[in-house]
Amino acid sequence: MVKIFENMEEIVKMLVSTWESIPRFYQKDRTVKRTLQCRLYSYLEAQGLDVVADYFPPRMSDRPVDIVVIDKADPKNIRLAICVDELVTLDAVKSLSAFDAERKIIFTIHPLEKKVKESTFFLKPGIEHYHIKGPQSTQLF
Numbered sequence: 001m002v003k004i005f006e007n008m009e010e011i012v013k014m015l016v017s018t019w020e021s022i023p024r025f026y027q028k029d030r031t032v033k034r035t036l037q038c039r040l041y042s043y044l045e046a047q048g049l050d051v052v053a054d055y056f057p058p059r060m061s062d063r064p065v066d067i068v069v070i071d072k073a074d075p076k077n078i079r080l081a082i083c084v085d086e087l088v089t090l091d092a093v094k095s096l097s098a099f100d101a102e103r104k105i106i107f108t109i110h111p112l113e114k115k116v117k118e119s120t121f122f123l124k125p126g127i128e129h130y131h132i133k134g135p136q137s138t139q140l141f
Contacts, residue, residue, distance in 0.1 A: 004049065004069060004080045004103065012130055015039065015107065019134040029086055032109055032134065037066050037084050044069055044080075055081075057098035063091035068101070079103065086110040087119035088129060096127055107132055 005011050018039045019032055037053070044051045050072055054064040066084050071077035078101040083092040087110050096104045104127045108116050116131050123129055 004044070004047075005105070008130060011043075012132060014043065015132045016134070019109075019132065024135075027134070029109070033084050033086070036107065036109065036132065040082060040084070041067055049079075050075070057095055060095050060098050063089070063095045065095050080105070082107065084109065087116055088122050089119070090122050093122045093124055093127060097124055104128065105130065109134060 015036050018036060019027075022032065022035055041051055041053060044067065050070045052068050052070060053066065055068045056064045063083075065081045067080075067082040068078050069080040071079055078099060081096055081099075081101045081104045083096060083105075084107045085092050087108055088106055092106055096106070106123075106127060106129050108119070108129065108131045110116050110119075110131075111134065113131065113133075120129055
């Protein structure tokens with residue numbers, strides 16, 4: 001089985017490029033988040049993968065997992081789970097921790113790296129974190 005997101009450096013570059021392509025007037029936190037979610041969804045779908053958006057794990061109602069990639073042969077098997085947030089949040093970590101998956105990733109977009117670094121306190125083993133740096137002129141939040 002092929003590993004999804006084998007080259008994370010390329011994925012991060014793709015997301016930065018997507019963010020930079022949003023006109024400055026539209027670069028608000030929710031808009032950037034949703035645009036990056038949509039970009040990831042379309043990228044994964046173009047790879048021929050089965051993708052599901054806004055998956056609520058069993059017994060979780062606080063926050064959905066933004067994107068899951070399921071195994072075609074066994075739809076109950078989750079190969080990849082992704083959350084996109086301003087910071088690493090406890091709700092995202094709880095949602096990602098509520099089920100088994102081959103790979104779990106949180107992408108953060110907050111402009112202050114210090115706040116992002118502080119928020120990584122919530123990470124648990126098995127959850128990867130990548131910070132996406134947007135255009136320097138962006139005034140989010």
